[in-house]
Amino acid sequence: MVGWKAGKAAGIGVLILAVFIAVLAAFLVAPFIQQLLTPQAVQQIPAAPAPQQPAQPQPAGYAPAGFVFGQIQDIDTAAALASAKIDVIDPSSNRLLETMTADSNGKFTSANVYEPGRALILHVYSTGYYDREFTVTVPSTYTLVSNSYYYPLGVFQLKRRVAADNLNFKIQDPTGTTLASADGDTPQAAGFGTYTATSKSFNLMFLISVIGTTSQPVAFGQPVPYVTPQLAKEQLRPVLWIAFNSTAINLEKLRSAGFERMENSPSNVLVVYKVLDPIETNKINTAQTMTITIPVDTSSIPSGSKIAMAAWIADLQRPADAAIGVRITSLTAYGPYSGYGVTEPLGQGYVAPASAVFTSTTGYMRVLITVA
Numbered sequence: 001m002v003g004w005k006a007g008k009a010a011g012i013g014v015l016i017l018a019v020f021i022a023v024l025a026a027f028l029v030a031p032f033i034q035q036l037l038t039p040q041a042v043q044q045i046p047a048a049p050a051p052q053q054p055a056q057p058q059p060a061g062y063a064p065a066g067f068v069f070g071q072i073q074d075i076d077t078a079a080a081l082a083s084a085k086i087d088v089i090d091p092s093s094n095r096l097l098e099t100m101t102a103d104s105n106g107k108f109t110s111a112n113v114y115e116p117g118r119a120l121i122l123h124v125y126s127t128g129y130y131d132r133e134f135t136v137t138v139p140s141t142y143t144l145v146s147n148s149y150y151y152p153l154g155v156f157q158l159k160r161r162v163a164a165d166n167l168n169f170k171i172q173d174p175t176g177t178t179l180a181s182a183d184g185d186t187p188q189a190a191g192f193g194t195y196t197a198t199s200k201s202f203n204l205m206f207l208i209s210v211i212g213t214t215s216q217p218v219a220f221g222q223p224v225p226y227v228t229p230q231l232a233k234e235q236l237r238p239v240l241w242i243a244f245n246s247t248a249i250n251l252e253k254l255r256s257a258g259f260e261r262m263e264n265s266p267s268n269v270l271v272v273y274k275v276l277d278p279i280e281t282n283k284i285n286t287a288q289t290m291t292i293t294i295p296v297d298t299s300s301i302p303s304g305s306k307i308a309m310a311a312w313i314a315d316l317q318r319p320a321d322a323a324i325g326v327r328i329t330s331l332t333a334y335g336p337y338s339g340y341g342v343t344e345p346l347g348q349g350y351v352a353p354a355s356a357v358f359t360s361t362t363g364y365m366r367v368l369i370t371v372a
Contacts (some may be wrong), residue, residue: 009130010268013083020182029041031090032280044120063089063116063140063149064111064147064149065115066113066148066149066151067109067111067112067113067148067149068110068114068115068138068150068152068153069107069108069119069151070108070152070156071102071108071154071155071156072084072106072108072126072156072157073106073156073157074129074157074158074160075158076159076160076217076282076283077217079081079106080102080104080106080107081106081129082102082104082105082106083101083102083126083127084101084106084158085100085102085124086101086102086108086122086123086124086156087099087122087336087337087338088110088120088121088122089121089123089336090121091119091120091135094109094336095176095324095336096336096337098111099338101301102126102361112118116139116140116151116156117137117138117140118137118138119136120136120137121133122134122135122153122156123336123337124156125158125341126158126341128341128342129159129160129161129342130158130159130161130341130342131158131224131225131341131342132158132225133225134156138151139151139152139153139231152210159218159222159280160216161219161220161346162212162219162220163184163218164183164346165185166184166210167184167209167211167220167346167347168181168183168184168207168208168211169183169204169206169208169313169347169365170207171193171204171205171206171311172204172207173195174202174204176205178193179193179195180366180367182365184220184324187348188364188366190361191360192360193365193367194367194369195368195369196369196372197369197371199254199372200248200371200372201295201297201299202295202296203293203295203296204293204294204296204309204367205291206292206311206313207291208276208289208290208292209287209289209300210279210280210287210288211286212281212282212286212287213286217282217283218280218285218344219278219279219280220238220279220315221238221276221277221278221315222280222315223236223278224236224315226318227333227337228333229334231334231335232287234320236316236317236328236361237275237315237317238275238276238278238313239313239319239322239349239350240273241268241271241273241311241322242259242272242273242294242309243267243270243271243272243311243313243353243358243362243363244269244270244271244307244308245353245356245357246268246269246301246307248301249296249301249307250295250297250298250299251270253296253297254272255272257274257295258274259272260273260274262322262350262354263323264324265352266354267356268356269356271325273323273350274292275319275322276281276290277290288308296309296369298369298372300370303371304372305370305371306369306370307368308358308362308366308367308368309369310362310363310365310366311365313347313348313350313351313364314327314345314346314347315342315345315346316331316342316344316345317345317349321339325350325352326350327345327348327349327350327351328345328349329344329349330343330344331344347364351363
């Protein structure tokens with residue numbers, strides 16, 4: 001009995017010890033289980049910083065806006081043209097951007113700055129020279145001076161106009177005999193040159209002579225850029241007008257020589273005109289002569305009749321105006337032009353005769369023809 005009781009007590013002790021150990025283990029493990037079962041906050045990963053844009057390198061050869069420069073010269077002698085003017089014009093708007101003045105060495109520098117690659121029109125003029133226009137593009141090559149960029153435009157050359165006294169006009173008969181003469185600013189003296197024709201159809205000759213020197217070649221009639229009062233751009237050219245006080249002169253013969261009939265002629269007067277090419281000298285040929293043929297056909301005119309012929313010639317004329325009998329007597333600058341190097345024509349433009357009766361002062365030059 002005693003042994004059973006002792007064994008029973010031992011079993012109870014073991015049970016109590018096992019329970020104690022289990023409770024103790026649960027007490028010790030519970031916080032870890034709670035931590036595992038409790039939702040954990042998601043750890044926020046810092047956002048990566050935005051990538052920095054690297055500075056864009058300038059393309060090779062890049063240069064900013066800068067000043068433009070160049071030189072104005074005589075085309076034959078390369079002499080510097082001091083005080084020449086250069087109008088800088090925007091070709092897209094036809095607007096004047098600035099006017100530069102060349103120094104004593106013919107050199108100019110802009111006051112404004114221009115970007116490489118920009119197109120510009122340069123209207124260049126100098127007193128006593130025919131004007132010219134040049135279309136240029138600002139280059140990418142430059143000279144750097146005190147942190148300023150300077151772009152070279154190059155050398156621009158003009159042709160000197162002949163002096164009035166060195167420009168001669170003549171009308172000659174088929175044999176080369178001079179019937180009438182004048183120069184660049186002095187018309188034929190009052191009166192008529194006379195020619196007695198030996199056939200119904202013949203050629204008179206109008207001669208233009210330009211005299212220069214080996215040291216200074218010259219020209220007459222170089223095309224000149226011109227801006228009209230309506231701001232249109234044209235080329236001024238030399239023009240010869242011929243008038244007969246009879247409409248029976250054969251017009252087709254005159255047309256075959258490059259003449260065209262002028263509109264608005266006085267009654268019973270035939271007027272034709274011809275736009276001429278320039279004539280110029282150089283260092284070798286110091287005198288040049290241009291000959292314009294005037295074919296005169298009087299087949300429809302009775303023998304012994306007297307036919308008067310008058311002539312006018314001038315540079316700096318608008319061909320469209322010449323066709324209607326309108327002349328230019330002086331140049332006025334309009335729009336993007338600040339002036340001109342030559343402002344008055346040499347010779348004289350057309351002046352309408354008062355009637356079919358030509359007087360001793362009609363025209364710049366005149367001839368009286370006796371019909372064969």
